Ligand SMILES: NC(=O)c1ccc[n+]([C@@H]2O[C@H](COP(=O)([O-])OP(=O)(O)OC[C@H]3O[C@@H](n4cnc5c(N)ncnc54)[C@H](O)[C@@H]3O)[C@@H](O)[C@H]2O)c1
């Protein structure tokens with residue numbers, strides 16, 4: 001039976017899969033749905049899942065922040081399907097596993113239409129849990145370090161209940177993800193659904209939107225374009241940055257393992273935003289200026305995962321250090337921006 005290290009675990013068996021599930025269009029052992037699979041983390045996850053010839057992968061995405069470009073190597077592949085679909089609408093397909101990622105992740109995009117962000121987190125997660133219930137599929141939710149809010153505990157472990165503003169401009173996302181976690185556990189306890197919850201900490205890497213608005217993509221694009229790096233005040237706030245290949249490895253181990261989570265997946269290396277800017281400057285463009293600009297409300301002042309649980313239960317820890325990951329992302333950004341390194 002799955003465990004999460006506390007008492008919130010169901011003893012009910014998961015529902016029987018629908019007989020339709022056996023009607024596969026390809027002789028694959030596992031049909032896997034990735035919601036939000038056209039996005040940054042989702043498309044890297046799809047690449048990894050497609051490497052296994054026993055997997056069929058179905059992506060659903062509404063392309064709000066994702067792009068078909070991220071999946072272009074798979075379009076037309078017999079084990080791959082791409083469906084334009086919004087998870088706030090019901091989805092009737094037959095699957096064995098669901099990686100539920102669909103949700104804008106950058107604060108700029110999740111604040112753009114906050115009501116839609118809540119709908120995506122609440123109705124979207126309800127729909128995917130309904131699909132899991134009908135098909136007997138195991139479902140993994142990509143929750144977030146933002147469930148800890150502006151944390152009073154440092155580093156954050158999974159027992160911490162968080163310090164979240166329920167009526168602030170970030171609430172559509174952080175409270176939305178908290179409700180999504182609640183729904184996952186209620187479906188687990190009430191219906192025996194096999195659930196997995198990952199609490200993801202800031203992740204970066206190739207394929208992030210150039211105008212995504214998150215700090216690593218902003219600084220790298222600014223450094224390449226010879227624009228000043230915009231450190232939001234006070235600049236001493238911290239984050240922990242995980243390279244995307246490590247993240248995908250952690251998510252797959254969680255899905256395949258026996259633990260419901262929630263489990264933190266992130267890199268415990270902690271940097272202030274000024275330190276991040278200095279690293280980007282040194283590695284990518286030593287001439288670039290660093291300036292400070294106004295911040296946005298409710299910005300968490302510190303964030304660092306305690307990954308003891310991931311190490312013990314998943315045998316997982318990140319391998320790529322920030323100073324090794326940044327140049328890999330630079331190469332991808334230079335290619336897309338068409339700006340090569342000065343000699
Ligand atoms: N990248 C991070 O640092 C980070 C940190 C914590 C949690 N997460 C979570 O991981 C997941 C993926 O994040 P990402 O960084 O790849 O972001 P992303 O914005 O690149 O990807 C999200 C994808 O979801 C799609 N989407 C959004 N709303 C949808 C809807 N209603 N219906 C269908 N598709 C929809 C978008 O078009 C996009 O392709 C998100 O759930 C996010 O909350 C990411």
Ligand SMILES: O=c1ccn([C@@H]2O[C@H](COP(=O)(O)OP(=O)(O)O[C@H]3OC[C@@H](O)[C@H](O)[C@H]3O)[C@@H](O)[C@H]2O)c(=O)[nH]1
Nearest residue numbers: 105106107144146202214215218230231232237273299
């Ligand atoms: O140009 C910038 C952008 C951002 N920042 C700062 O960088 C820090 C990180 O901001 P980001 O926008 O990258 O992301 P956040 O850490 O606030 O949220 C992130 O982490 C948790 C995930 O769930 C979210 O999906 C993700 O956006 C903040 O303190 C912000 O003020 C800058 O200093 N300059």
